[in-house]
Amino acid sequence: MSLQLMIESALYSASQLFMLPVLLAVLLMFFYAFYALGAFLWQSRQRRRGQAPAFDLLQSWRAAPTMTAVELETLAFKRLEAPRIVTRVTPMLGLVATMIPMGPALKSLASGELAQVSDNLTVAFSAVILSLLAASLTYWVVNVRRRWYAEELVLIGQAQRSQGLAASEPLAAAAHELATEAA
Structure with a gap:
């Protein structure tokens, strides 16, 4: 067996080892997307009713009025972090979950085993569909929450200004940066 064939065989075997973990990750992120959507819808309902727990940053600032603009912005980014990661990572995992079964599907096609081709392609396309749905849901959640x-940062800045505190300019800058940050 030539060195090239050994390397190709090792690469193929290694890639097949990742199929189960990638599918599990896609499934977990798909379920997380619906959890995030549910939490978002609940928070949206609370915000429409003016309930205090729905206003995360305002609640945090009221509990600790000495929080700086940087601390509030960091808190906002921290709360957006998990859905942002899901938004960005899930499509990549969907692509990986699509590509891994393509190797066995092509081998099956070459040997005329069309049922195997169908099975592999079903897994591949199901994974990418779930991945794109999860990414779409979390993208929407992240963008609305960022707004x-x-x-909230603008409201805090206005409250500080009305109280005669000097931290409103950094908060305005933080609000602008948060609103314009790429998803």
Whole structure:
């Protein structure tokens, strides 16, 4: 067996080892996306009713009025972190979950085993569909929440200004940065 064939065989075997972990990760992120959507819808309902727990940054600032603009912005980014990661990572995992079964599907096609081709392609396309749905849901959640947090930073800045505190300019800058940050 030539060195090239050994390397190709090792690469193929290694890639097949990742199929189960990638599918599990896609499934977990798909379920997380619906959890995030549910939490988002609940928070949206609370915000429409003016309930205090729905206003994360305002609640945190009221509990600790000495929080700086950087601390509030960091808190906002921290709260957006998990859905942002899901938004960015899930499509990549969907692509990986699509490509891994393509090798066995092509081998099956070459040997005329069309049922195996069908099975492999079903897994591949199901994984990418779930991945794209999860990424779409979390993308929507992240963008609306980012706007909410920017609005809250503006409200905090206005409250500080009305109280005669000098921290409103950094908060305005933080609100702008949060609102314009790429998803």
